[in-house]
Amino acid sequence: MMAVSSIHCLALAALVIVGIVIFGDHVSAQDNCDIASPGQLQYCLDYTSKYVSKDQKPSEACCDVMKKTDILCVCKTIPEIKEQQLSMENVINVARFCQVPVPPPGNKCGSYIIQPPLAP
Known part of the structure; x- marks a missing residue:
């Protein structure tokens, strides 16, 4: 029982650290883009x-967050260090799924060159 509790605490701590590393300086690093907290x-x-399948369908809570985020601005200003943890391809796929505007195919989101959406 104690081992399971310790594992959950470690997982939560890792999630918090990843969140801080990825999004901790979002205002200055992303040129004041509108972004969820x-x-x-x-x-x-x-x-x-980067460590998840690009085929996962995002949750409603994630889509609510994406709709509050200026993806076009984030694509232009995402720091390279944050791209080491995020898959910009996944960011674009999630935004599309959530019906959030993204730059057209051929443009860049960070260092990722945006591809046309796959046919359903």
């Missing part, structure tokens, strides 16, 4: 991290 961004980490 760092606490809310945790809802999208399971869908935008």
Whole structure:
């Protein structure tokens, strides 16, 4: 029982650290882009991290966060260090799923060159 509790605490601590590393300086690093608060961004980490499948459908909570975020601005100003944790392809796929405007195919989101959406 104690081991499970310790694992949960470690997982929570890791999630908090990842959130701080990825989104902690969002105002200065992203040129004042409209972005959801760092606490809310945790809802999208399971869908935008480099370490998850790009085929996962985001939760409603994640879509609510994405709709409050200026993805066009984030794409232009995302620091390279944050791209080491985020998959910009996943960010674009999540934004599209949530019906949030993204730059057109051929443009960049960070260092990722945006591809046309896949046919359903």
